[in-house]
Amino acid sequence: MARSKDLDTVAPDDLIISEEKIDEKVVVKKNITPKKEAAKNESNIGDKIYNVLGHTKHSLSSILVKPDVFTFEERAEKESIYLVARPHWFTNVSWVLTTLLLVVAPGLLKFVPIITEIPVKFQFLGILAWYLVSFAFAFEKFLSWYFDVFIITDERVIDIDFNNLLDKKFSEAKISMIQDITSRVSGVSQTMFNYGTVFIQTAAEVPEITLEKVANPEKIIKVLQILREEEERETLEGRVK
Amino acid sequence: MFADLYNYLNIAEKIFAILGTLIYLIFALVVVKQVGTMSKNVNDKFNGILILFSYIHLAMAVFLVFLAWTIL
Secondary structure (H helix, E strand, C coil), rough: CCCCCHHHHHHCCCCCCCCCHHHHHHHHHHHHHHHHHHHHHHHHHHHHHHHHCCCCCCCCCCCEECCCCCCCCCCCCCCCCEEEEEEEEHHHHHHHHHHHHHHHHHHHHCCCHHHCCCCHHHHHHHHHHHHHHHHHHHHHHHHHHHCEEEECCCEEEEEEEECCCEEEEEEEHHHEEEEEEECCCHHHHHHHCCCCEEEEEEECCCCCEEEEEECHHHHHHHHHHHHHHHHHHHHHHHCCC | CCCHHHHHHHHHHHHHHHHHHHHHHHHHHHHHHHHHHHHEEEECCCCCHHHHHHHHHHHHHHHHHHHHHHHC
């Protein structure tokens, strides 16, 4: 007996559905997905980040989770910011103490006998200049802390550094380009207050992004892990923003 | 002769003070410019206050030059 070549026509395994019906289903699905699914994903990631870091939104906080006001110049139109990190507050203690000493110092000069020999107008000008320089010192230190930010958005990680008033550094890498993340907590103060340096190795033009003295390094690594997983899922599902 | 020397010293002190305060004024201008640039790059709630402080600092630097010019 001649054997049938097309076995599916003799004993079909799968349910045969007409092509028209399949097309309808695809059309209906396409109408629902893009916006709603994107919003749902975003809120899911937001919730996950809240679970890791909690709700911190004060502008002077070391870590801001999904900030309302914060933005930056290079931000894309629909780019959402998940996290903004500044150096830990404890890094400010040294310059705050120095500023206090600078403020108190002119009062201590009264006990130096030579000072009384200097004319009053010179003393007045000198003290005014001293306080102005003290203010400038504290202001510069505060600015260096306030504008030294690390930003995690839904698409990339950005590091903006203002080392002093005349030095600005901007580096970014796409989340999909992140290859390896390591952290280092060393020294007494870093161990006590849980802050340290996070090194992000990337396949982008900038080979490494370093976040210095950032609070809760392990939590930042966790947030980056969540975003990397999400990015991988997006790539697998073919969702491109 | 000592009176002349004293006068020369006074003039030298005044010149040094004015030069010093003028250099500080340039620094204050740089601070204003930089705070403006930083605020443009990174925008947050306190940016307005920081810009205000930078201008107060500049005003004080101008006042210092004025004082060095007049009272010394």
